[in-house]
Amino acid sequence: MIRMSESETRSLDAVPPGGSASDARLVEDVRRGDHRAFEALVRRYETRLMSVLSRFVQDRELTRDLAQETFLRVFERIDQFDPSRRFGPWLFRIGVNLTLDHIRKRKRRVWPSLFSESRVEKGPDPEVADPREALDLEQEVRKVLESIPEKYRTVLILRDLENFSSSEIAAILHRKEATIRWRLAEARMRFQELWKRRQASSTTAPLGQDADIARSSSETEDESAEDLE
């Protein structure tokens, strides 16, 4: 891959907080009943986890609740974790699945929060000429993303907004890397198509209509081509 993703700096295998102990070592200690080891894992991953989950839910408190619930589940299932695998993807898988389940249950139409409440609260960024413009762009993008089917949108968010590598996403979503690449390409094409339509119609046509067009044009094709799993 040409792209040197930021995942190098924001890797799943985050090192401290929690000292220099490896994830595997900490997991081992947690299994022996060491709560401090679990605290180290929580502190090591919580920022990254909440950053990822905040892409999926708009509400900051909800993000925290989901992160908390994720860690609790991890604690409950720590015995089920395969120590020969990496801890990070396992944790993110639980978190992303929990969040997607939550969204499905609530059937909220407030899809991915590309901007957090906190950022809005912070007020205008002096580096942005017109903050309202930037906000509008974010809202526009969010609306387009909302109309992309979940399985593509999830990959798009993890790759293009959270900078996970394809192999990391494959580990998180428990899919083959080829499937992830397929979904990523599909997601980008759908985004491009919807964005183009939206710009062309200057918001005169309802987006849902666009989405339907985009979906009907390639859904059948994807499903057959995506049998890579």
Place this chain on the structure above:
Amino acid sequence: MNPLKILNNECRKTRHLLALSAGNDVDAREVVGLERHLAVCPQCRELQQELRHSQQILEAVQPAGAMADQDFTSVWSGVSRQIRRLEQQPTSHDWRNWMPTLTLAAACLALMVGVVMPMRPSGGSSILNNNNGIMSGPLPTDPIGEGVRPQKQRPTSYSYYMSNRDF
């Protein structure tokens, strides 16, 4: 073969690679193939431009570190509170852990009752009162009605084997 059709098939294959290349998710070999096709296909060149543009839009709205690190206060206190609560309910957990065993025991008991009760003599003397013990009466699974006395099982343990072994 229709050259236009070949091109269309090529375009179809190229679409995905173009989308991947918009985010630099292609390897060197794929780039070579892409460039070869783009050199002869104006439609794909146009699509490439559009994909690059939409990718820029997508990445432009990406706030550096979405929710900045300092926006978060640690969730550990909440997590540890929930863990403590979880660990304070050991009885329910123990109960749940014992459920399969208890179910099995109940099933065995029910089976025994089901097996023993139909054989209860109508005369009233209970099998349980029989000096030969509970298993001394004829068993329902004994078709000939000989009755099955509890036979002394020959010990099969290693120690028995060793003690009776003819050296």
